[in-house]
Amino acid sequence: MSKKTYYNAEDLNKFGNISEFSPELGKKFFDYYGEVFKEGELTEREKALIALAVSHTVQCPYCIDAYTSGSLEKGATEGQMMEAVHIAAAIRGGASLVHGVQMMNKTKELLM
Amino acid sequence: MTSATLKRRQHLLSYATKQLDFLNQPKENGEQFTSFESKLNETGLDPLKPTKIDTFQINVGYMCNLTCGHCHVDAGPDRKEIMTRETMQECIDSIKDTDISTVDLTGGAPEMNPDFRWFVEELSKIDKKVIVRSNLTIILANPKYNDLPEFFAKHKVEVVCSMPHFTRLRTDSQRGDGVFDKSITALKMLNEEGYGKEGTGLMLHLVHNPSGAFMPASQESLQKEFKKKLFDTFGIVFNDLFAITNLPISRYLDYLINSGNYENYMQKLIDSYNPDAAANVMCRNTISISWDGYLYDCDFNQMLEMKLKDENLQHIRNFDLEALEAREILVDQHCYGCTAGSGSSCGGATS
Ligand code: SF4
Ligand code: SF4
Numbered sequence: 001m002s003k004k005t006y007y008n009a010e011d012l013n014k015f016g017n018i019s020e021f022s023p024e025l026g027k028k029f030f031d032y033y034g035e036v037f038k039e040g041e042l043t044e045r046e047k048a049l050i051a052l053a054v055s056h057t058v059q060c061p062y063c064i065d066a067y068t069s070g071s072l073e074k075g076a077t078e079g080q081m082m083e084a085v086h087i088a089a090a091i092r093g094g095a096s097l098v099h100g101v102q103m104m105n106k107t108k109e110l111l112m
Numbered sequence: 113m114t115s116a117t118l119k120r121r122q123h124l125l126s127y128a129t130k131q132l133d134f135l136n137q138p139k140e141n142g143e144q145f146t147s148f149e150s151k152l153n154e155t156g157l158d159p160l161k162p163t164k165i166d167t168f169q170i171n172v173g174y175m176c177n178l179t180c181g182h183c184h185v186d187a188g189p190d191r192k193e194i195m196t197r198e199t200m201q202e203c204i205d206s207i208k209d210t211d212i213s214t215v216d217l218t219g220g221a222p223e224m225n226p227d228f229r230w231f232v233e234e235l236s237k238i239d240k241k242v243i244v245r246s247n248l249t250i251i252l253a254n255p256k257y258n259d260l261p262e263f264f265a266k267h268k269v270e271v272v273c274s275m276p277h278f279t280r281l282r283t284d285s286q287r288g289d290g291v292f293d294k295s296i297t298a299l300k301m302l303n304e305e306g307y308g309k310e311g312t313g314l315m316l317h318l319v320h321n322p323s324g325a326f327m328p329a330s331q332e333s334l335q336k337e338f339k340k341k342l343f344d345t346f347g348i349v350f351n352d353l354f355a356i357t358n359l360p361i362s363r364y365l366d367y368l369i370n371s372g373n374y375e376n377y378m379q380k381l382i383d384s385y386n387p388d389a390a391a392n393v394m395c396r397n398t399i400s401i402s403w404d405g406y407l408y409d410c411d412f413n414q415m416l417e418m419k420l421k422d423e424n425l426q427h428i429r430n431f432d433l434e435a436l437e438a439r440e441i442l443v444d445q446h447c448y449g450c451t452a453g454s455g456s457s458c459g460g461a462t463s
Contacts, residue, residue: 078281
């Protein structure tokens with residue numbers, strides 16, 4: 001078994017194996033997962049792009065791999081995919097910056 | 113993009129047997145990919161048999177003005193295999209008095225065969241529906257081809273043309289620089305002849321195939337998007353969009369191997385095996401004829417030189433429809449490309 005890195009690209013294909021140690025919960029999760037990504041009020045492509053953005057937020061290499069392919073397979077363009085990543089970046093950046101207000105409040109409280 | 117074909121470069125993958133050997137090799141970890149035949153068997157389709165032969169797909173030659181990166185024919189300007197008028201005549205004689213309704217002309221660029229127009233004229237005389245698979249750019253490649261849209265319209269030829277994507281980047285990365293712009297011009301010329309327009313009866317279909325190592329998106333949603341984008345930006349109209357999966361053979365196989373995507377792509381096709389698509393594979397209603405008059409189950413098997421099992425049926429001069437309909441179709445690992453997801457054929461999705 002390779003011990004070179006904690007993350008192995010091949011492990012993505014083994015995601016399904018998580019059911020091995022807990023079949024019932026595994027099944028519940030994958031059934032749910034499958035339902036979530038089905039075309040609904042959002043299209044399959046919109047869902048793939050959201051998943052891509054979230055993957056960048058949680059910084060999961062498996063998810064980024066899966067939803068890069070997934071977005072392409074749902075017909076997304078490079079431009080759409082990068083815009084999705086920028087959404088993730090904007091929310092992350094914004095999440096830091098909006099706390100600037102808290103910093104300002106505290107500063108004002110402390111300063112004369 | 114290289115401009116020489118695999119054959120010209122004497123590349124290993126220009127040999128059919130080497131491709132088949134490769135497709136049947138174990139993975140890097142030593143495991144074997146599930147065999148296509150065993151999948152068919154699980155779904156009760158082994159041996160695969162024709163339903164009814166309705167279409168003659170004739171490959172009139174491997175010469176092409178382009179050298180697309182994904183080409184399963186390994187076509188290009190340096191290919192010299194060209195169907196003669198005698199072989200075309202044999203095809204006409206074979207199907208004239210049969211129920212075979214459609215003749216689907218492919219290549220290479222079929223228009224480059226010097227007898228192409230003669231062939232189309234003769235086929236329309238015997239009342240067969242004629243489809244031409246055009247790469248569009250050929251129409252602009254030389255002044256002698258500029259009137260092709262008019263010629264197609266005159267003979268009510270159905271035009272099925274390659275247009276992998278509505279963005280320049282994706283189209284040119286697969287087919288070569290400048291192909292997108294030329295294709296747009298050619299589509300406008302076809303529209304001017306009435307192609308793709310309601311009420312003209314002149315059918316214009318586009319073929320989308322992924323520019324990379326992934327499966328096509330849903331044909332329905334792509335069609336909607338292509339229609340909107342091509343109309344809004346260029347005023348172009350067309351009838352249907354066919355979404356086609358790239359099969360792992362020839363130059364596309366070379367691309368998969370070189371880009372390190374081969375195993376994942378193959379596994380993806382296998383995991384996406386769809387029994388409904390398997391029941392509707394195009395080899396069940398189509399026969400493929402090569403430039404030199406040999407018969408194959410499909411254009412892919414032709415490129416893999418998988419001649420029909422029964423030696424007496426192998427050539428058009430021994431054409432026997434009944435016997436052909438009773439034959440066993442030869443399958444191998446590349447067939448997974450036809451049965452993955454929504455399925456794939458020369459007419460797009462199959463399920
Ligand atoms: S894919 Fe079509 S247009 Fe491109 S090289 Fe092959 S035959 Fe020619
Ligand atoms: S590759 Fe040819 S023989 Fe195989 S399933 Fe597809 S059409 Fe049939």
